[in-house]
Amino acid sequence: MSGRILVVDDDAAIRTVVREALRRAGHSVELAPTLAAARARIPAFEPDVLITDVILPDGNGLDMLAGLIALRPQMPAIVMSAQNTLATAVRATEEGAFDYLPKPFDLAELCRSVEAALAIGRRDAMAPDTDVDTDGLPLIGRSPAMQDVYRTIARVVANDLTVLVLGESGTGKELVAQAIHDLGPRAARPFVAINMAAIPRDLIESELFGHERGAFTGAAQRSVGRFEQAQGGTLFLDEIGDMPIDAQTRLLRVLQAGAFTTVGGTRQIVADVRVIAATHKDLTTLIAAGRFREDLYYRLNVVPVRLPPLRQRGSDIIDLARHFLDRAAADGLPRKHLSEEACARLLRHDWPGNVRELENVMRRTAVLARADVIAAALLDQELGGGTGVSEEAGDPDGALADVIDRWLAGWFGGGNASPDADDLYERLLPAFEGPLLRHVLVAARGNQLRAARMLGINRNTLRKKLSALGIEPSDLRRADAGGDA
Numbered sequence: 510m511s512g513r514i515l516v517v518d519d520d521a522a523i524r525t526v527v528r529e530a531l532r533r534a535g536h537s538v539e540l541a542p543t544l545a546a547a548r549a550r551i552p553a554f555e556p557d558v559l560i561t562d563v564i565l566p567d568g569n570g571l572d573m574l575a576g577l578i579a580l581r582p583q584m585p586a587i588v589m590s591a592q593n594t595l596a597t598a599v600r601a602t603e604e605g606a607f608d609y610l611p612k613p614f615d616l617a618e619l620c621r622s623v624e625a626a627l628a629i630g631r632r633d634a635m636a637p638d639t640d641v642d643t644d645g646l647p648l649i650g651r652s653p654a655m656q657d658v659y660r661t662i663a664r665v666v667a668n669d670l671t672v673l674v675l676g677e678s679g680t681g682k683e684l685v686a687q688a689i690h691d692l693g694p695r696a697a698r699p700f701v702a703i704n705m706a707a708i709p710r711d712l713i714e715s716e717l718f719g720h721e722r723g724a725f726t727g728a729a730q731r732s733v734g735r736f737e738q739a740q741g742g743t744l745f746l747d748e749i750g751d752m753p754i755d756a757q758t759r760l761l762r763v764l765q766a767g768a769f770t771t772v773g774g775t776r777q778i779v780a781d782v783r784v785i786a787a788t789h790k791d792l793t794t795l796i797a798a799g800r801f802r803e804d805l806y807y808r809l810n811v812v813p814v815r816l817p818p819l820r821q822r823g824s825d826i827i828d829l830a831r832h833f834l835d836r837a838a839a840d841g842l843p844r845k846h847l848s849e850e851a852c853a854r855l856l857r858h859d860w861p862g863n864v865r866e867l868e869n870v871m872r873r874t875a876v877l878a879r880a881d882v883i884a885a886a887l888l889d890q891e892l893g894g895g896t897g898v899s900e901e902a903g904d905p906d907g908a909l910a911d912v913i914d915r916w917l918a919g920w921f922g923g924g925n926a927s928p929d930a931d932d933l934y935e936r937l938l939p940a941f942e943g944p945l946l947r948h949v950l951v952a953a954r955g956n957q958l959r960a961a962r963m964l965g966i967n968r969n970t971l972r973k974k975l976s977a978l979g980i981e982p983s984d985l986r987r988a989d990a991g992g993d994a
């Protein structure tokens with residue numbers, strides 16, 4: 510599809526290169542070195558697509574974007590910028606850009622973006638499904654839900670408003686908090702994360718605010734709390750719903766007064782800290798149950814960021830999967846690609862463990878796939894045959910028994926076990942043992958001694974089982990189970 514393209518850039522060399530590439534692709538191209546020249550050309554040239562730089566001699570292309578689009582409302586705009594940050598990307602989307610290309614970009618990518626813009630012809634359409642465009646940006650995903658998240662992030666990076674990130678486990682809450690910190694003026698100062706669910710309840714206050722020597726039994730030294738460690742930076746309070754009520758009272762006081770005292774101390778310490786909290790729990794239910802302070806909730810929930818579960822942002826799944834395969838390859842694992850059937854299989858899964866589950870599955874399949882292309886069958890095996898079981902299931906006894914029970918019901922129901930059979934144990938158990946041993950070896954990075962210890966069996970027994978099942982531990986040596994497996 511060819512179209513009329515207006516290119517706005519003050520760099521003559523870039524204008525020429527872009528014009529030549531677009532002309533070769535069959536488009537008619539006009540150039541403008543300034544925003545004023547662009548404004549003057551739009552009504553006469555009636556471009557189908559606008560391509561603009563951000564920093565221009567007579568202004569900022571992002572500030573002016575809405576004004577340019579207003580001159581020709583159906584015109585998709587592509588923003589190119591050397592300011593390769595999530596903030597610029599978010600800003601571009603916010604201002605109505607169809608696509609954002611961080612400089613340097615390759616011309617083929619620009620042409621693809623132009624094609625997509627022409628095909629869709631609407632400035633608010635989704636970005637084209639080209640290769641994953643990560644460009645070092647921390648958050649992947651172009652679903653409308655993620656665009657909302659980016660917009661909210663863009664709104665809060667420059668100020669200190671308290672942000673409450675809500676979402677199921679593994680949806681990327683900590684990553685959002687980190688992005689807000691990294692993109693804002695506090696980036697050079699510490700980002701300190703503390704998980705309320707991971708600390709014994711009676712130690713939370715001293716962990717947060719520090720304590721004086723002798724403040725309680727065992728407090729032999731003065732200790733600096735996380736608030737003090739985060740001075741000038743950001744404090745990320747994860748699983749805030751698990752915070753004990755006394756600590757909540759203290760936190761509320763700090764948020765109101767902007768200062769705190771250590772446990773056992775009297776001196777007020779000014780808290781120059783941005784607070785970002787997160788939870789996967791429904792805080793309103795906890796409030797109703799008297800387990801969360803309503804006033805603290807309002808104090809924290811100044812700007813809510815909702816991360817929907819991965820199953821509700823299907824269009825992100827493949828981008829994320831490819832991103833994790835790229836990352837696995839960058840970490841030295843074999844480079845793998847997804848077959849079309851594998852993509853379809855990923856889209857069918859329910860992702861109860863969300864992005865974390867997808868990340869772990871992609872790392873494991875990068876190791877386990879024998880061919881360069883990951884087949885749907887391998888994913889079937891990894892994803893529990895579509896049962897929705899993940900490493901987040903947490904309760905192997907119940908969940909695993911459930912899956913096996915369903916599988917066996919189908920197997921027996923399918924007439925696979927004749928009444929004359931005499932080897933069911935021998936036939937069926939390897940089907941469980943094989944995957945179990947492979948996963949343990951991946952987690953133990955191929956170390957048989959460690960794998961045997963993890964399994965609680967003797968090393969010789971493990972060796973015999975591996976040889977009986979035809980598993981070669983060295984194949985699994987370079988694997989990483991993804992940190993959480």
Ligand SMILES: Nc1ncnc2c1ncn2[C@@H]1O[C@H](COP(=O)(O)OP(=O)(O)OP(=O)(O)O)[C@@H](O)[C@H]1O
Nearest residue numbers: 647648649650677678679680681682683684864865
């Ligand atoms: N949009 C995304 N793009 C790239 N990686 C992501 C994205 N969302 C999540 N991840 C990755 O998924 C993993 C889980 O994310 P994160 O720890 O931020 O989730 P969480 O919601 O804080 O989980 P939990 O509630 O269990 O602490 C991390 O490795 C993170 O880097």
